[in-house]
Amino acid sequence: MERLTNHLIVISFDCLSSLDFTLLETLPNFQKLLRNSSYCKNVQTIYPSVTYPCHATIVTGKLPKNHGIINNTLLQPGKVSPDWYWYRKDIQGTTLYDEAKQKGMSTAALLWPVTAKAKIDYNMPEIFANRRWHHQIPVSLVNGSSLYQLEMNKKFGHIRKGLSQPELDDFVLEAAVDTILMKKPNLMLIHFTDLDTKRHETGFSSKEAIAALKRHDQRLGRIMDALQSAGIFHQSTIIALGDHSALDESKVVKPNVLFRDHGLLQVGKNNQVTNWQAYCKSCDGSAYIYIKDQDQRTLTLVRELLDRSEIEAIWSSKEASQFGADPNCSLMIEAAIGYYFHESFEGVFIDEVTETDVASKKYTKACHGYSPEKSDYNTLFIASGNGIRTGQALTSIRLIDEGPTLARLLGLDLGAVDGRVLEELLIM
Template sequence: MDRLTDHLIVISFDCLSSLDFPMLQELPHFAELLQNGSYCKNVESIYPSVTYPCHATIVTGNFPNRHGVVNNTYLQPGRPSPDWHWHRRHIKGTTLYDEAKKAGMTTGALLWPVTAKAEMDYNMPEIFANRPWHHQIPVSLFNGSVNYQLEMNRRFGHIRKGLSQPSLDDFVLESTVHTIQTRKPQLLLVHFTDLDTNRHYHGFSSDEAMDALRRHDARLGRIVKALKESGIYDQSTIVALGDHSALDESIAIQPNIYFKEQGLITVNNRGKVTNWKAYCHSCDGSAYIYIRDNNDHDTKQKVQQWLQELSQDESSGVEQVLTGEEAGARGADAHCDFMLEARRGYYFKEALNGGFLHRITAEDVKAKRYTWGSHGYSPEKENYCTFFAAAGKGIVPNQAIPSMRLVDEGPTFARLLGLHLGNTDGAAVEGLLTL
């Protein structure tokens, strides 16, 4: 299969929404990308529409029930900070960067989710120091390209202030620019989270979120400039995409409190979960319900009856209840017993204390116990699409694609690089490619 481009730069602006399109048209660097290339302002995300499943979908072309990353975090009942699906081993099957590496291409990724321990030339994975005795820098070094990360930290580490934004994305930007200038990778995956963070803690249309969009425009401009200064711009394809949208919320639904009251979750006097029969694993706008023992029909029946009552009560915040089979048919985890969808204005938390419904306060958000904006909702929610734009070598100019899906992006990237991801759930969007 012929390659359509020599260098593919994929930039994920986490939480970029189709509703941002009018503003993107007014921002200079996004506007230039739209004018020079093809775009789609109606990209259907996946279920659940959270960051790690989304990014695994982007590089595999498959839904979560096939690639295996069905949520951001592990099912670890009661743990205050559960582990995330940080590692490449969590993805079943091949990925875009695996196939590029096999084909002898130079590959790199900066804070791209689910890439810890991945085989890449220049890898700075997104992974947190999630234990009191861990330190962020050695955890990152151990799970990525050691010398490369040491160099980026030596050059630009002074910019970063832990995981806080916008400093983290500014650090990623400088590392990206330097990587393009000095390494000229043939595939580079970059993940920025400034917008997502601000939508969580300030709301979808907040001034803080709009400021993050403007910063993203400047970051896009810097990356394009680096490609030009490196002499590879004309041989490159640049992609700007979102993984999901977001919705404002003000009430948290906390099913585990009910399970605890019913004796289905047991905690000790320190509040630690010692046993559980049923557990709500949050995906923010949606949630999985797991019954621990498949043969515990009494618990399953009891939970099912309660969930049916919730779905019939609009004030519960639960819009829909799916069976595990129905969740699997939508691409989510078929191994769950139930999947819940929140109404607009609501989202799910795994809290074990408080009330079933918690009205969020400014103090809650300031303490980062709760948020004002969430994702994870069904991609069928109205006005909940994300965005895709591409320009450069291999891309048809001035083409508006009416609709596409997140699962189509991986196969499209593979086609650009002359690669194949196998039998995928998505298909290459040939309307934007110069085949």
């Protein structure tokens, strides 16, 4: 299969929305990218529309039920900080970076989700210390490219302030620029989370979110300049994309409180879950309901308990699977506008989001995870450079179409996928 580009740079701006396009058109570096690009302002995300399933979809072209990353975090009832789907082994089947590596291409990934222990040449995986006895640096080193990460931390570690933004993305940017200049990888995956963090903390249209978008414009400009300085700009393809949008919310729905009150979830002295018959596993705007042994009496009771106006839809396991979500759930629920789900089994069923709650990181002001069918909830895809037609504005595409298209640019094949190659964007 003919290869259309020598260097593919995929930049994920987490939580980039179709609604941001009007602003992006006014920003100098996005303007420059758009001038010689093709794009789609209406990219339908997946269900549930949370970061880890979305990023696994981008590199596989598959729905969550088929690549196996069905949520951000694992089902660990009652755990305050559940483990995430950090590891490459959690993805079923091949990925874009696996296929590139197999063809002898050099690969790099900076904080790209679900890449811990992946066979990537220059890998700085998104993983954090989730045990009291763990320390962040060794956790990162052992799960990625040790020497590469040590080098990046030696050069740029002073920029970081833990996981706080915008410092984390500023660190990732400097590492990305250095990697382009020194390594010139054939495939580079970069994940920026500044915008997502600010929208969670301050709301979708807040001044802080707007400021994050402007910082992203500067980051995009630095990456384009680095490609020029490295002498590979005209051999490269730049893909700027989002994974999902976000919606403002002001109230929290906690189904596990209902389950606790009706004896379907038991809590011990240390506020630990000791047993459960039904459990709500949050995806923020949506949630999975798991029922032990798929007990039909419990299922009927749970449906009755959840039949409330705050919950927009209750899907069966079969319906959830048809949407591409976890086929092993018992039910899947969708929050009404202004609401989102939380796994807590403490307090009341419906809780107000206060400024104090947000400041303490107990709750958020905006989130995602909602159905792709929600209004004003699409994301973006912009492609420019080698192998890309210019001036094509696609009416709509799906997140599952991106993986096969990225693979085609590198002359690769992801095998059986749920999406399609966007041939109308490509010069072949």
